[in-house]
Amino acid sequence: MAFLSSGLRWLWLAVLVILLDQFSKQLAVSELMLHEAVPLLPSLNLMLAYNSGAAFSFLSSASGWQRWFFVILALAASLALMVWLRRLNKGQRLQACGLALILGGALGNVWDRLLYGYVIDFIDVYYGAWHFPVFNIADSAITVGAVLLIIDTFMRAGPEDDKRD
Numbered sequence: 001m002a003f004l005s006s007g008l009r010w011l012w013l014a015v016l017v018i019l020l021d022q023f024s025k026q027l028a029v030s031e032l033m034l035h036e037a038v039p040l041l042p043s044l045n046l047m048l049a050y051n052s053g054a055a056f057s058f059l060s061s062a063s064g065w066q067r068w069f070f071v072i073l074a075l076a077a078s079l080a081l082m083v084w085l086r087r088l089n090k091g092q093r094l095q096a097c098g099l100a101l102i103l104g105g106a107l108g109n110v111w112d113r114l115l116y117g118y119v120i121d122f123i124d125v126y127y128g129a130w131h132f133p134v135f136n137i138a139d140s141a142i143t144v145g146a147v148l149l150i151i152d153t154f155m156r157a158g159p160e161d162d163k164r165d
Helices: 007-031 065-087 093-116 137-156
Strands: 038-041 044-051 119-127
Touching (some): 007 065, 007 093, 007 137, 093 137, 119 137
Antiparallel strands (some): 038 044, 044 119
């Protein structure tokens, strides 16, 4: 079976990310007030925010075209990730895990854009008066996935054989 021997067998992880992301967002919408911080831990609040832009609210003040731009971009990237996953062999676990996390995160945020026109964010990390942009589970999965891909790249790039005469 080609499915079990390729990276596509990691699609369960992408589905899990989507489910956790959507569940947590619905919980945030039902329990939190927009822009009101609820302290959870030192340097961590829950705070509902809506982001019509991309990372760090990039293009959030545009006239609305950005919604469809980001949907198309994320769907194209998701298709590329699926092709990449399909081409992996069974032994490329770290790379497959990273790609599945990125795929699940991208599709979790696309779901929001399609339904609402914006992405639901609710995790607020801060230090003193400085606040990192509010984010969500999908964003976290994308970040962890990217880190895993970087780690995988360094692990596979061992010392090169120097065979110069």
